[in-house]
Amino acid sequence: xxYTIEGSTGAWxxxxxxxxxxxxxxxxxxxxxxxxxxxxxxxxxxxxxxAAFPGMLPVPNREAIAQAVRTGLGLGAQINLVSRFDRKNxxxxxxxxxxxxxxxxxxxxxxxxxxxxxxxxxxxxxGITRLHLEQDAGKSLHDQHPTKSFIDxxxxxxxxxxxxSEPDIRSPEEAGAYVKKLRSILRYLGTCDGNMEExxxxxxxxxxxxxxxxxxxxxxxxxxxxSVRFVMQAVEAEALRQIGVWESGxxxxxxxxxxxxxxxxxxxxxSKEDAHxxxxxxxxxxxxxxxxxxxxx
Amino acid sequence: xxxxxxxAQARDGLRGRxxxxxxxxxxxxxxxxVLNPKxxxxxxxxxxxxxxxxxxxxxxxxxxxxxxLTGIPLAIKxxxxxxxxxxxxxxxxxxxxxxxxxxxxxxxxxxxxxIFLGKxxxxxxxxxxxxxxxxxxxxxxxWTRRGDNRRLVPGxxxxxSAAAVAAHIALGATATDTGGSIRQPASFCGIxxxxxxxxxxSRWGVVAFASSLDQAGPLARTVEDAAILLGSxxxxxxxxxxxxxxxxxxxxxACRRGVKGLRIGVPREYRMDGMAPEIEALWQQGLGWLxxxxxxxxxxxxxxxxxxxxxxxxxxxxxxxxxxxxxDGVRYGARTAGEDLAALYENxxxxxxxxxxxxxxxxxxxxxxxxYYDAYYLKAQKVRALMLxxxxxxxxxxxxxxxxxxxxxxFAQGEKMDDPITMYLNDIFTVPANMSGIPGLSVPAGxxxxxxxxxxxxxxxxxxxxxVFAVGAALERAAGFxxxxxxxxxx
Amino acid sequence: MSLDPAxxxxxxxxxxxxxxxxxxxxxxxxxxxxxxxxxxxxxVNTDGVEPLTGGTQMALRLRADVVRDxxxxxxxxxxxxxxxxxxxxVPKVVE
Numbered sequence: 001x002x003y004t005i006e007g008s009t010g011a012w013x014x015x016x017x018x019x020x021x022x023x024x025x026x027x028x029x030x031x032x033x034x035x036x037x038x039x040x041x042x043x044x045x046x047x048x049x050x051a052a053f054p055g056m057l058p059v060p061n062r063e064a065i066a067q068a069v070r071t072g073l074g075l076g077a078q079i080n081l082v083s084r085f086d087r088k089n090x091x092x093x094x095x096x097x098x099x100x101x102x103x104x105x106x107x108x109x110x111x112x113x114x115x116x117x118x119x120x121x122x123x124x125x126x127g128i129t130r131l132h133l134e135q136d137a138g139k140s141l142h143d144q145h146p147t148k149s150f151i152d153x154x155x156x157x158x159x160x161x162x163x164x165s166e167p168d169i170r171s172p173e174e175a176g177a178y179v180k181k182l183r184s185i186l187r188y189l190g191t192c193d194g195n196m197e198e199x200x201x202x203x204x205x206x207x208x209x210x211x212x213x214x215x216x217x218x219x220x221x222x223x224x225x226x227s228v229r230f231v232m233q234a235v236e237a238e239a240l241r242q243i244g245v246w247e248s249g250x251x252x253x254x255x256x257x258x259x260x261x262x263x264x265x266x267x268x269x270x271s272k273e274d275a276h277x278x279x280x281x282x283x284x285x286x287x288x289x290x291x292x293x294x295x296x297x
Numbered sequence: 298x299x300x301x302x303x304x305a306q307a308r309d310g311l312r313g314r315x316x317x318x319x320x321x322x323x324x325x326x327x328x329x330x331v332l333n334p335k336x337x338x339x340x341x342x343x344x345x346x347x348x349x350x351x352x353x354x355x356x357x358x359x360x361x362x363x364x365x366l367t368g369i370p371l372a373i374k375x376x377x378x379x380x381x382x383x384x385x386x387x388x389x390x391x392x393x394x395x396x397x398x399x400x401x402x403x404x405x406x407x408x409x410x411x412i413f414l415g416k417x418x419x420x421x422x423x424x425x426x427x428x429x430x431x432x433x434x435x436x437x438x439x440w441t442r443r444g445d446n447r448r449l450v451p452g453x454x455x456x457x458s459a460a461a462v463a464a465h466i467a468l469g470a471t472a473t474d475t476g477g478s479i480r481q482p483a484s485f486c487g488i489x490x491x492x493x494x495x496x497x498x499s500r501w502g503v504v505a506f507a508s509s510l511d512q513a514g515p516l517a518r519t520v521e522d523a524a525i526l527l528g529s530x531x532x533x534x535x536x537x538x539x540x541x542x543x544x545x546x547x548x549x550x551a552c553r554r555g556v557k558g559l560r561i562g563v564p565r566e567y568r569m570d571g572m573a574p575e576i577e578a579l580w581q582q583g584l585g586w587l588x589x590x591x592x593x594x595x596x597x598x599x600x601x602x603x604x605x606x607x608x609x610x611x612x613x614x615x616x617x618x619x620x621x622x623x624x625d626g627v628r629y630g631a632r633t634a635g636e637d638l639a640a641l642y643e644n645x646x647x648x649x650x651x652x653x654x655x656x657x658x659x660x661x662x663x664x665x666x667x668x669y670y671d672a673y674y675l676k677a678q679k680v681r682a683l684m685l686x687x688x689x690x691x692x693x694x695x696x697x698x699x700x701x702x703x704x705x706x707x708f709a710q711g712e713k714m715d716d717p718i719t720m721y722l723n724d725i726f727t728v729p730a731n732m733s734g735i736p737g738l739s740v741p742a743g744x745x746x747x748x749x750x751x752x753x754x755x756x757x758x759x760x761x762x763x764x765v766f767a768v769g770a771a772l773e774r775a776a777g778f779x780x781x782x783x784x785x786x787x788x
Numbered sequence: 789m790s791l792d793p794a795x796x797x798x799x800x801x802x803x804x805x806x807x808x809x810x811x812x813x814x815x816x817x818x819x820x821x822x823x824x825x826x827x828x829x830x831x832v833n834t835d836g837v838e839p840l841t842g843g844t845q846m847a848l849r850l851r852a853d854v855v856r857d858x859x860x861x862x863x864x865x866x867x868x869x870x871x872x873x874x875x876x877x878v879p880k881v882v883e
Contacts, residue, residue, distance in 0.1 A: 026853050027853050027854065027855050028853055028854060028855050028856075028857075032857055032858075033851070033854065033855060033856040033857035033858070034855065034857045034859075035855045035858055035859075040837060041861070041874065042861070042873070042875050043861040043864050043865060043874050043875070043876075044858065044859060044861045044874070044875040045858045046858055046860075047857035047858050048864070049857075050858075051864050059849070059851045060848060060850055060851060061850070061853050062850035062852060062853060063852075063853030064853070065850060073861070091804050093878045093881060136828030140881060141875070142880060142881060142882070144872075144875075145872065145877070145880070146874065146880075147879065147880050148870075148877045148878065148879065148880055149877070149878050149879070149880045149881045150872060150875035150876070150877055150879075151873075151875060151876040151878060152875055153864070155874075167843045228813070259841075262801055272799055277802060279802075286848055287847060287848040288847060288848060289847075289848050290847035290848070
């Protein structure tokens, strides 16, 4: 029986896609030789490259690339022998370069699948659209000082795999099962430790709702959800919120939101109010990644 | 006078113990003290450190330890991060920045025994062709027009480096070239400069302007001097992913090769409408010299030449808009307060960047923005591919190309400031080499009617700087250019 | 392509550079003249041409996964206009 939410005007389907950010297990960062271990004193694992000092340049880590390929193989996905790094340009306190080195048009891994098992004994295939490598940002602490935020760049530049699912998920249970399954695959492969409390696995949850048989409606993104339980709660909370908007005659606006576990609801992210124009372009400090099939095998 | 010696001569003199490194450095420091107030070629003079380096050089020389540049005093363009020494990039936003690291190129020079006299003035963030955009004031050329005492520009962006070398207040200098910023000042100041092939010199520690175009290179008094300097500056650097993993050839030896049997291409598209007859005449004279020296002159075509500037003024600002995003007042550099993070960024960058930098960052932001990327940036990168193909096709038939370096001689400070484009047209002959990555050298070939230097440009195949040096040296020998600027050490 | 004042403001915002209203018109004029000039690229037929990126076309070198950097918080923080202990400090951000 498909999962639906009963609104005041009838049943609604929930459509969910997940973008999971998984920190790559590697000794050093994606583009610098600084260490990646969790819990170090602030700014003690930061190279001048990570801190975006003048004249600094990125050099990619072979192991990070290998881990992305291993993960792609573990997801039964297509490995793209030629991929490219692009700059995603935006300003934020935890983004020293003023851009994130990511992959836009040509990711290292293409389409794959994850099979999930549900409580009723059934299984379901959830499509993977792509996996790409990108830099993690630093950390901002907003509660240490009355008028200032503090920035720690230890995490800045750590390799992340962004694993994007197709919008095939249809319930909080499926969302939870997907994250758990993905986490176990990554742990099994040794490419990510999946520790959501420490932030080495985080999920951005894209949620929309619709009537059965309809085309997709507008979705909202709930960012940086850091536990399986919260993923499931966020799906439900956000779906309920959207249903409330539609049923009162309003229109759901495309927004980026945060999940507040204390209140059990989502709220808009203030810093993301401006529409982001990321001005993607190929990173001119880097060349195309060209992998040999023999190395992949 | 010690400051009259070329780098090669000074090197021989030091090795022969005709004079000491401290005497040579002191001669330059004295000249800087007298002339820099007028020229403003140096932003920072590192006299005490230079003397200490010179003393160490004398110890090495006395022990018979000769590195390629032991005891040679140089000016370092303020775009190269020098450890413990203020590095400004000509900008207010970095006016107090002390790098905790040494750029690879300057580390190579220190490895080879060079002495750093100070940091040379430049257009802000290397954006300019006149050295009028520096936050530390313009650089004045040591040259003046006959019968006219107006201050002239030395060219840019490496205006301080070029003025210092031309005025004999540095024996050589480092510089960078993104759209012509080594070759154009070399031409304006009557000295030699080379932009090597993209990837020949490391960009690590060089404040980035346009990553796919920036390249470090030397400014010097002679072609041989430039070859000696490039030999030390160049080399593979694993810290720069765009650095070429190739051995550094003996560039100085290549200067002695001659041009017998070489085929020299003359691209017809470099003959521009309204080009001064003197420049055309000098160009023809240069080709004649090469013919006399045994080269064959061949007419060639580079059909996409005229699109070089438009392509450059899309690609360079686009990359710069991203490279300059890091200047936000958070981790280093000047900061202007703001009530929130956005205001901090906006105020800091409005106060810290000059008008030309702001203009280019905005152009770059626009051409990359949603809806315009295909029409501008992607289009420009395709035209760039066509420009490279023009060169590749031509280099199947000739070994080098010879063209004028600039469409005019140096202009006065304050001229060409009415609109940005008049200034941008200075780069018309130099930009194609940056867009395609090939090496380009400018050698002084003659004077115009007002007594100002004019340069000829030699372009070569990727990683064939040796042929470029050979042709440049042949032009230098034939030209017999001995003119000196009015403002110089001992002048 | 001619920029209107709203577009100039939007670009300035994206670029995080404050432009006062008094400077807006001069900037708009300069930007428009530059953009008009670079539009000559429309004349060039680039059908089927692969865009160039970087001066020499090689494949990317990969580095061994060894820690040989970092561990220098003081050097990283030494140039900071505002720091608090071992953190960089900025005006408080409300998420």
